Amino acid sequence: MAVTETRPAASSRRTAGSRPPAGRRRRFSGRTALVLLAFMMPAIVFVGLFTYYPLLNGIQMAFRNYNLNDLSDTSWVGLQNFRTLLGDEMFRGTVKNSVVWVVGSLVPQFLIGFTMALWLRRKFRFRGAYQALVFFPWAVSGFLIGILFRWMFNGEFGVVNDLLMKAHLIDTPVPWLADARYAMVAVISANVWYGVTFFAIMILAALQSVPDELYEASAIDGAGKVRTLFSITIPSIRTTLALTVLLRVIWTFNSPELIFGMTGGGPANETHIVTSYMIQVTQEGDYGRASAMGVMVVFVLLLFAIFYLLAVRTRTPRRKAVAR
């Protein structure tokens, strides 16, 4: 029996008098359908008007000459904005920076976050308090984290230089945020610091869903630490791991707040990633070009997500066999 209905009127007629279907699926009458629609309406209106309408409108701007500074000619220009961008040295630099930013941030975040989650899996005294303290960066915006690290990486009075000199790792202060060679390193270390928490939380939650019996069984079978990690732990939570990484790639790519707080894209645009550059272009008023960048970002991330999910899926069955 079909339990899913588009037309509420038909639903009430067809299902009247029959037994309720299994599970939590339930039939509803036409009047109920109206009530449910009314419940959904505010959410749909808000998201439609302030998210989807600007989004779709923004997409068409990508194909027009739309510059706030000169609105005399907002004609359609086809792919002109995209061509301009691909030929733009600055834009190509931001693409390269984005890749460095995502990979450089995520690899350490993942490794440290994973290790922390493994350490936190088993209960110990004050674990709750420890988690509350260590997870606090999550509550703070990337922008503020950027400001905090901007101060710490200050070339003259920054605490990072002071500590490194005290440890005799450097002899003279490094102008971290003023020198193109070091700025990206500084920004990425701040982002690593900021994102470890997220991985630790997500992976810990997944680890806690793995039944203890699995570990006990593997211990009885004489599996060592490393063996247990690769044969039990990772296969059991691989779906969560895969999705967490995917989400983080997308979010990190799309999160220039920290960069705005720390360097504003400087020095000499060396720390601009695509999305931070996009915001700068928006602020300059060139909506056409900014929208073209947005369209490219969404397109590339979508392609990435599809290939990533395909790659993850094809490897699933083999892993599952090992897990058992």
Place this chain on the structure above:
Amino acid sequence: MILDQSLAGKVAKFTGLGICLVLTVFPLYWILVTSFKDPGSIFAYPLKYWPSEFSLANYTGLFEQSNFGVFIGNSLIVSLVAAALATVVSLLAAYVLARFEFVSKGAVMGAFLVTQMIPGFIALGSLYILMTRLYLVDSRVGLVLVYVAVSIPLCTVMLRGFFENVPASLEEAAMVDGCSRFSALFRVLVPVMTPGIAASFIFNFVNCWNELFLSVTLLNSDSNKTVPAALNGFISSYNIDWGSMSAAAVLSIIPTMILFAVASRYIVQGLTAGAVKE
């Protein structure tokens, strides 16, 4: 015990956790220490890791030199109203999505999730034009409306998870007793779900409080600016006054930290439930 750890393993684990703790807390500690230093001693060698005397000069200076009180007030009003509105709207939508099957449900959920994949600021330009047409630029009302829209999708997904933990028989019983669906929802379900709803509200509040690009784009005048928009102005100046800057940073971090500490358990539950279940 089978799972007993070796002593060396334990030492390594707690040393590692200790290092993580120090590294995590240090930036916060440093901004706190800076903010309580005498403005003159912030820029003095050698750096002091503990202020010789506590001074509130940076805080008083911040409020004297800028409209920081106004900014905080704006942030509070905008975040409170937006978070509350978003929670109520999401609650209604989440109830329907948790309890009923209908064909367009997948489409609605998909449309909500897609907004999480696309950064909110990607359509900044066309949003600005829309707000200009609605006469909602440089208006706190406008910002609230946009924040509500931005908050709804994730909040709905979180609340949907909380609804699924409450048996449907609860509101069915109330409806048999003569409650309408609406009053069953608010009189019976909402009280049961208070922790989850409070966590969702706090989650929304923190996100609105922290939001940067929309507030920078949509607000111009000092009387309307929120804290992040004001801070963006501070760091854009040629010479950053790190004394008042540190005080401002501390004041904008503290509320979110307290709220998050209260609700983090439930927020983590809400956010990870979907990921782990599938």
